[in-house]
């Protein structure tokens with residue numbers, strides 16, 4: 001049977017990256033996506049911006065919405081302090097199966113909890129299921145029309161505290177206009193746009209960093 005793109009991405013990691021070396025996993029995926037097959041990872045250019053924000057926040061609790069193959073999961077988890085926890089939600093079971101193996105190859109499985117399901121279903125259950133009160137950092141990279149409803153849901157569930165940082169991918173391409181309008185006009189957020197490019201292309205895209213003011 002024909003392999004899928006995520007399966008071919010995983011094979012590239014297993015062939016070219018060193019077990020337990022997150023940087024080599026990130027490099028192997030970027031090489032594969034730049035020279036073999038494009039895939040919707042945050043990528044190296046936006047990834048460097050994401051790294052700088054994660055390092056600045058130095059979060060102990062992280063929520064990622066939309067795992068895909070685990071590329072940004074590995075980038076973020078590799079920067080976390082030893083006691084930190086990253087919960088990542090993935091809707092697609094095939095993507096989740098690949099991501100688990102990519103995260104394990106990087107040796108980061110102890111810092112990461114991958115949960116299969118939709119953000120709308122899981123966000124209200126996170127506190128009781130994982131004993132997490134609030135998130136220091138949230139990375140939004142799932143369905144673009146879910147960014148705004150899920151942000152409002154996180155506010156409602158009390159998952160954000162004064163100073164929580166939201167980082168949203170793809171705010172230009174494919175675009176999340178209603179989310180951008182909300183975080184840029186709401187008095188509850190201090191927002192900043194980091195211009196970049198759509199992963200592995202010359203098209204404009206960027207990350208929006210929004211600090212929840214409580």
Ligand SMILES: Nc1ncnc2c1ncn2CCCCCNC(=O)c1cc(-c2ccc(F)cc2)cc(O)c1O
Pocket residue numbers: 040041042065066067068089090091092117118119120141142143144146169170173174198199
């Ligand atoms: N736990 C959950 N809850 C809800 N939805 C969930 C989920 N877990 C997953 N999903 C469902 C997300 C499916 C993937 C989302 N990402 C994207 O759709 C995406 C698309 C592009 C793109 C840009 C230009 C093009 F020409 C083509 C594609 C680039 C990106 O960086 C993207 O992140």
Ligand SMILES: [Mg+2]
Pocket residue numbers: 040041042141169170
């Ligand atoms: Mg994305």
